[in-house]
Amino acid sequence: MSAGQPPIDSPEIRRLTPVLGPGHTFRSVTDKISSIVLTRPTSFGWFVGFAIAFSLTGLMTIAIGWLFTKGVGIWGINIPIGWGFAIVNFVWWIGIGHAGTLISAILFLLNQKWRTSINRFAEAMTLFAVACAGIFPLIHTGRPWMAFYMFPYPSTMSLWPQFRSPLIWDVFAVSTYGTVSLLFWFVGLIPDLATLRDHAVTKPKQIIYGMLALGWRGSVRHWHRYQSAYLLLAGLATPLVLSVHTVVSFDFAIAIVPGWHTTIFPPYFVAGAIYSGFAMVLTIAIPLRKAYGLEDFITMRHLDNMAKVMLATGLIVAYGYFFEFFLSLYSGNKFDVYLVQQRLHGPYAPFYYALILCNILTPQLLWSYKLRHNVAFLFFMSIVVNIGMWLERFVIVVISLTRDFVPSAWGRYLPTFWDWATLIGTIGMFVMLLFLFVRVLPAISIAEMRELVAETSEDEK
Amino acid sequence: MAQIFHRSTNFISRFSVFSALFLIGFAILAVLAAARSPYLTRQNITREQPVQFSHKHHVGDDGIDCRYCHTSVETSAVAGIPPTKTCMNCHSVLFNNVGYLEPVRESYRTDKSIEWVKIHRLADFVYFNHSIHVNKGVGCTTCHGQVDQMPLVFQANTLLMQWCLDCHRNPAPNLRPMDKVFAMDWQPGPHQEELGQQFVKERNLRTTAELTSCSTCHR
Numbered sequence: 320m321s322a323g324q325p326p327i328d329s330p331e332i333r334r335l336t337p338v339l340g341p342g343h344t345f346r347s348v349t350d351k352i353s354s355i356v357l358t359r360p361t362s363f364g365w366f367v368g369f370a371i372a373f374s375l376t377g378l379m380t381i382a383i384g385w386l387f388t389k390g391v392g393i394w395g396i397n398i399p400i401g402w403g404f405a406i407v408n409f410v411w412w413i414g415i416g417h418a419g420t421l422i423s424a425i426l427f428l429l430n431q432k433w434r435t436s437i438n439r440f441a442e443a444m445t446l447f448a449v450a451c452a453g454i455f456p457l458i459h460t461g462r463p464w465m466a467f468y469m470f471p472y473p474s475t476m477s478l479w480p481q482f483r484s485p486l487i488w489d490v491f492a493v494s495t496y497g498t499v500s501l502l503f504w505f506v507g508l509i510p511d512l513a514t515l516r517d518h519a520v521t522k523p524k525q526i527i528y529g530m531l532a533l534g535w536r537g538s539v540r541h542w543h544r545y546q547s548a549y550l551l552l553a554g555l556a557t558p559l560v561l562s563v564h565t566v567v568s569f570d571f572a573i574a575i576v577p578g579w580h581t582t583i584f585p586p587y588f589v590a591g592a593i594y595s596g597f598a599m600v601l602t603i604a605i606p607l608r609k610a611y612g613l614e615d616f617i618t619m620r621h622l623d624n625m626a627k628v629m630l631a632t633g634l635i636v637a638y639g640y641f642f643e644f645f646l647s648l649y650s651g652n653k654f655d656v657y658l659v660q661q662r663l664h665g666p667y668a669p670f671y672y673a674l675i676l677c678n679i680l681t682p683q684l685l686w687s688y689k690l691r692h693n694v695a696f697l698f699f700m701s702i703v704v705n706i707g708m709w710l711e712r713f714v715i716v717v718i719s720l721t722r723d724f725v726p727s728a729w730g731r732y733l734p735t736f737w738d739w740a741t742l743i744g745t746i747g748m749f750v751m752l753l754f755l756f757v758r759v760l761p762a763i764s765i766a767e768m769r770e771l772v773a774e775t776s777e778d779e780k
Numbered sequence: 781m782a783q784i785f786h787r788s789t790n791f792i793s794r795f796s797v798f799s800a801l802f803l804i805g806f807a808i809l810a811v812l813a814a815a816r817s818p819y820l821t822r823q824n825i826t827r828e829q830p831v832q833f834s835h836k837h838h839v840g841d842d843g844i845d846c847r848y849c850h851t852s853v854e855t856s857a858v859a860g861i862p863p864t865k866t867c868m869n870c871h872s873v874l875f876n877n878v879g880y881l882e883p884v885r886e887s888y889r890t891d892k893s894i895e896w897v898k899i900h901r902l903a904d905f906v907y908f909n910h911s912i913h914v915n916k917g918v919g920c921t922t923c924h925g926q927v928d929q930m931p932l933v934f935q936a937n938t939l940l941m942q943w944c945l946d947c948h949r950n951p952a953p954n955l956r957p958m959d960k961v962f963a964m965d966w967q968p969g970p971h972q973e974e975l976g977q978q979f980v981k982e983r984n985l986r987t988t989a990e991l992t993s994c995s996t997c998h999r
Contacts, residue, residue, distance in 0.1 A: 475815050477942030516784070525784045534790065 338433045340615025348768045352761050369754045375747020382740040391461045395734045400720045404738040405459035407712040412452035418596020419445025424556035435767045436616040441600050442504040447752040449497045451745040485569035492566035503552045510766040564592040577654040578719035587639025594632035595708035601701035623691050630685040637679045661722045677707025826932040827897050831883050840928035846962050857909040864888045907999045917955045928964040948991040952976025
C-alpha cells in the first residue's frame with residue numbers, strides 16, 4: 320500500500336461506500352429489523368411465495384415416499400452410474416452452505432464490518448442447505464433406516480464403520496458441520512431473541528421468544544460470556560469452511576476413477592463451494608433487501624464485495640479446471656486423456672461447455688464496476704453461477720462413471736422424473752425454510768447492527 | 781413491565797435441559813441394552829415343543845451320542861432333525877403306550893413329520909455350516925451349552941454377531957481334542973492356550989483375516 324492512499328478500511332472509504340445507510344440510530348435499526356417479524360402484516364407476496372415453496376416441498380415428500388416404497392430403481396441410476404443426482408445434489412447443497420460459514424466465522428475473525436448485516440441469513444442459508452444436502456446421501460443408501468450403521472456405536476456385531484472409507488469421513492464432516500453451524504447461529508441469535516421478547520406485545524410471542532432467549536438480560540456478564548462463546552465458535556467453525564468440502568472432495572479423489580483421482584480436488588472443491596455459496600447469498604440477499612426495504616442495511620458495498628469474492632473464487636475454480644485438464648493430458652495416462660476427450664466430445668459434452676460458460680466465461684463480466692453495481696445483473700449472475708456449479712458436479716460424477724476403464728463397463732445416465740422431483744423438491748424446501756425464517760426470526764443481526772451504528776457514528780466524528 | 785416468566789422458570793428450564801440430556805443418554809443405553817437382552821436374542825428362553833422331548837433324559841441319563849439323531853452334523857451344513865423312525869427305533873418297544881408319546885406314534889402311523897420348534901435361529905443372510913466347525917474341533921456344547929442338563933432345550937448363547945466374531949477372531953480357546961468334540965463335560969484344561977494354538981496349526985485353520993472376512997459368513 321502506498322503512503323499517499325488511505326487504508327482500505329479507512330473512514331474515508333467507508334463513507335464513500337457505506338456498510339450502513341446514513342442517519343441510523345439504535346432505535347431505527349432495532350425497529351426496522353424487528354418490525355419485519357413482529358408488527359408488519361404478512362404480505363400477499365409472502366403467502367404466494369410460501370405456497371409455491373410449500374407445494375414443491377410436498378413434491379419432495381412424495382418423491383421420497385415413492386423412493387422408500389419402490390427403492391432406488393425409480394432413479395436413473397444403474398451400474399456403472401451408481402451415484403447420479405443424489406450425489407450431484409448433495410455436493411451442490413453442501414457447497415452452498417460454505418459461504419454462510421465463511422461470512423460468519425472467517426470474516427468475523429478478520430474483523431470485516433461488511434459481514435454484519437449479511438451473516439444472519441447467510442448462516443440460516445447454511446443450515447438449510449446442510450439440511451437439504453443431508454437428505455441425499457441418506458436416501459441414496461437405499462435403506463435409510465439402516466443409516467445408523469454409519470455411526471460408531473457399540474453394536475452387537477462388534478464391528479465399527481469402515482474408517483478408511485471417505486464416505487464415513489463424510490458422515491463426521493457433515494454432522495459436525497451441521498452441529499457447529501446450528502450452535503453458532505443460535506448463539507448469535509440469543510441477544511436478538513431477547514430484543515424480540517421485549518418488543519413483542521402478545522403473550523404467546525413473549526413466551527416463545529423468551530424461552531428461546533434463555534433468560535438473556537443484556538448484563539455485562541452476559542455480554543462477556545456471549546462474546547467469548549461467539550469467538551470460540553467462530554474459531555471452531557473456521558477450519559470447517561476448509562475441511563468439510565475437502566472431505567467431500569475425498570469421496571472422489573480417494574477413488575481411482577479417471578477424472579476423480581487428482582490431488583487438486585480438495586482446494587478446488589473448497590473454492591467452488593465458496594463460489595456457489597456466495598452466489599446463493601446474493602440470490603437470497605437481492606430479493607430480501609428489495610422485499611423488506613433493507614437497502615440501507617444490505618448496501619451496494621455488500622453486493623459489490625460479494626461479487627468480488629465470487630470473481631476471485633471463480634478464478635480459482637477456473638485454475639482448477641485448467642490444471643485438471645492439463646494434468647490429465649500431461650500425465651499421458653490413456654484413461655485420463657480419454658476422459659478429457661469425453662468431456663470435450665462425448666455424449667455429455669454440452670454439459671461441459673455449459674459449465675465453462677456459466678462458471679468461467681460469464682463471471683468475467685464482474686470485472687466491470689458498472690455491472691457489479693447493477694442489482695438485476697448481479698441477481699442474474701448469481702443464478703448463472705449456481706447453475707454452473709451444479710453442472711460442475713454433474714460433469715464430475717456422470718462423465719467419469721459412464722467412461723470407466725473397460726469399454727464393457729461403459730454406460731449412459733439419464734435422470735428420471737423422480738430425480739428431478741427430488742432436486743426441485745429440495746430447492747422448494749430450502750426456499751420454504753427461508754420464508755419461514757424471514758417471518759419468525761430477525762434476518763439481520765440487530766445486536767451487531769447496533770454495534771455498527773456505534774462504530775460508524777464514531778467514524779463520522 | 782410485568783415479568784413474563786415466574787422466578788421458578790430458571791430452575792425448571794435448567795432442570796429440563798439436564799434431564800433431557802440424561803433422558804437421551806438413558807434412552808441410548810436402553811436401546812443398546814435391549815439389543816443384548818434375552819427378550820431380543822431369545823437366550824435362555826425355553827419353548828414349548830409338540831412332544832415333551834428331554835435332552836437331559838436322552839443325553840444325560842441314557843448317554844446317547846449327539847450323532848445318533850443329528851446324523852449329518854459332520855458332513856453337512858445342517859446337523860439334521862431326526863425322522864420319527866429314529867424315535868421309533870427305541871420307542872416301538874420302550875414306553876410304547878404312554879400318552880405323551882402319542883404324537884410320535886401318530887407321526888409314525890400317518891407319515892407326517894413332527895413339527896419341532898426351532899430354537900437356534902440364525903438370520904437368513906448368515907451362511908452357517910455345522911460340519912466345518914465340528915471337523916475343526918469346535919465342540920457341540922461350545923455353542924449349544926450342556927444340553928445333557930436341559931429338559932427342554934433353550935438357546936445357551938446370544939447368537940449375536942459379536943458372539944460369532946469373538947471366536948472367529950480367536951478360535952484357539954474353543955478348539956478341543958478331536959475325541960472330545962461330542963463330549964458334554966469338556967472343560968478347557970490348564971494348557972488350553974498352547975493346545976489351542978497347536979490345534980490351529982495342525983488343523984490348518986484359516987487366518988483371522990479370512991475367518992473374519994465378510995464373505996466367510998455372508999455369501
